[in-house]
Structures are given as C-alpha cells and as structure tokens.
Amino acid sequence: MDEEYDTSKTTVPSNPMLYVPKMMFFTKGKGIHKDYLTSFELALRDASISDLNLVSVSSIKPPRCKIVNREEGRKHLMPGQIVFTVMAKSATNEPNRLIAASIGLARPADDAQYGYLSEHHSTGETALRAGDYAEDMAMEMLATTIGLPAADPTLTWDQNEEQWKLSGKIYKTQNFTQSAEGNKGGLWTTVISAAVLIL
Numbered sequence: 318m319d320e321e322y323d324t325s326k327t328t329v330p331s332n333p334m335l336y337v338p339k340m341m342f343f344t345k346g347k348g349i350h351k352d353y354l355t356s357f358e359l360a361l362r363d364a365s366i367s368d369l370n371l372v373s374v375s376s377i378k379p380p381r382c383k384i385v386n387r388e389e390g391r392k393h394l395m396p397g398q399i400v401f402t403v404m405a406k407s408a409t410n411e412p413n414r415l416i417a418a419s420i421g422l423a424r425p426a427d428d429a430q431y432g433y434l435s436e437h438h439s440t441g442e443t444a445l446r447a448g449d450y451a452e453d454m455a456m457e458m459l460a461t462t463i464g465l466p467a468a469d470p471t472l473t474w475d476q477n478e479e480q481w482k483l484s485g486k487i488y489k490t491q492n493f494t495q496s497a498e499g500n501k502g503g504l505w506t507t508v509i510s511a512a513v514l515i516l
Contacts, residue, residue: 335516336516337379337382337516338379338382338401338514338515338516339379339381339382339383339515339516340382340383340384340385340390340393340514340515341378341382341383341384341385341390341512341513341514341515342384342385342386342387342389342390342391342512342513342515343384343387343420343493343510343511343512343513344364344365344366344387344493344510344511344513345363345364345418345493345494345495345508345509345510345511346359346360346361346362346363346364346365346366346495346508346509347359347360347363347495347497347506347507347508347509348360348361348362348363348505348506348507349500349504349505349506349507350504350505351504351505352505353408353410353505353507355505356408356504356505356506356507357406357408357507357509359507360406360495360507360508360509361509364509364511365387365391366400366402366511366513368396368397369394369396369397369398369399369400369513370397370398370399370400371400371402371404371511372399372400372401372402373401373402373403373404374401374402374403374514375403376403376433376434376435376436376455376458377431377432377433377434378422378424378431378432378433378434378512379431379514380428380429380430380431381428381429382514390513390515393515394513394515400513400514400515401513401514401516402511402512402513402514403420403434403436403511403512403514404418404420404436404509404510404511404512405418405419405420405436405437405438405451405509405510405511406418406438406507406508406509406510407438407439407440407507407508408505408506408507408508409440409499409505409506410499410500410503410504410505410506411499411503412499412500412501412502412503413498413499413501414440414441414498414499415440415441415442415443415496415497415498415499416439416440416496416497416498416499416506416508417437417438417439417440417442417443417444417446417447417448417494417495417496417497417508418436418437418438418439418447418494418495418496418508418509418510419436419437419439419444419447419448419450419451419492419493419494419495419510420434420435420436420437420451420492420493420494420510420511420512421434421435421437421448421450421451421452421453421454421455421456421490421491421492422434422435422452422455422490422491422492422493422512423435423452423455423456423458423459423488423489423490424488424489424490425486425487425488426486426487426488426489427486432455432459433455433456433458433459433462434455434512435451435452435454435455435458436451436510437450437451437454442496443496444494444495444496447492447494447496448492448493448494449492451492451494452490452491452492453490455490456488456490459488493510493512494510495508495509495510496508
C-alpha cells in the first residue's frame with residue numbers, strides 16, 4: 318500500500334483540552350549587568366523563572382483558569398520544563414532612564430468566559446502610568462474580541478467599584494508592573510513582567 322494513503326499510520330491528535338492552562342501566576346523582576354543578555358537572565362532569576370524553558374504566547378486568559386501567587390504556581394513547575402508565558406520586558410543602558418514592563422489583565426466577572434492579557438513595554442513612564450495603560454489596553458482588546466469597537470460608548474469605568482462595565486456586564490482589570498531607573502554607571506538594566514501559564 319502507498320505509504321501516503323496508509324490510514325493505519327494515522328494518529329489521533331491529542332486532546333486539545335490538555336493544552337488549556339488551568340492555573341496562572343504573575344511575576345516580575347529586575348536585573349543589572351554590564352552585558353544585556355546577562356541583565357535579562359538576572360531579571361528572570363529575580364522573577365524566579367530563570368530555570369524554565371519559556372515560550373512566549375499571545376494573550377488569552379482561559380476560562381476558569383485559576384490565578385495563584387508565585388509560590389503556589391512554582392510548586393507545579395520543575396526546572397527545564399517548557400512553560401508558556403505572556404511576557405513584557407524593557408531594557409536600557411542609559412543612566413537614570415525610566416523603564417517599565419507591565420502585564421495587564423481584563424477578565425469577566427463570569428469566570429466561565431475568557432479574559433485578555435496585554436504586554437506593555439515602555440520608557441519614560443512611571444510604574445503607575447505603565448500599569449494603567451496595560452489594564453486599559455487589555456480591556457479595550459477584550460472589547461474588540463467580543464465584537465465591539467474599542468471606543469464603544471457602553472465601555473465605562475466605575476471608580477467607586479473599581480471595575481469596567483461593558484454592555485451591562487462587569488469586567489475587572491489588574492496589572493503587574495516592574496519599573497526601574499537605568500543604572501547610574503551605564504550598566505544594562507532590564508525589567509520583566511510575566512503571566513506564567515500552567516497546564
């Protein structure tokens with residue numbers, strides 16, 4: 318039989334549900350060194366993820382994906398493991414230059430729906446400003462993924478409740494941001510922020 322048409326060799330694809338993360342945690346770090354790459358490695362160490370093989374992915378928080386703290390999340394990972402992450406990073410060797418890396422999260426109050434993660438890498442912004450921008454970006458992108466224009470008039474921020482409302486539904490946002498000033502001696506300074514997804 319022609320091998321090209323031999324259906325006995327067909328394999329059934331793995332269950333796609335095995336690739337939907339069930340848990341995630343946020344982490345951040347800063348590294349300073351004369352070499353850029355080493356400063357990045359030190360930032361990963363500061364974030365407690367340098368021993369993992371990190372694969373960058375885009376930006377969906379899966380439905381019912383539990384958010385845990387870094388210590389709890391690390392209990393489910395082993396050195397050398399391939400791990401999916403949404404990561405923001407920024408670096409400078411300019412003395413006193415302000416840099417920030419921020420992950421924003423927008424998620425429906427209904428955990429059965431998916432949410433959206435954004436990465437923001439900036440220079441010249443405070444951590445507060447970078448974090449607010451990352452949150453707003455995540456919320457606007459979530460709005461567009463559910464078919465609404467980014468400037469939809471039903472998208473409003475409730476300052477008292479600290480939540481977004483969109484078409485009558487409630488969404489919550491948060492950010493995880495690392496900022497730093499460039500090393501005064503001109504060494505490389507790198508900051509990272511990451512959402513680490515656990516299968």
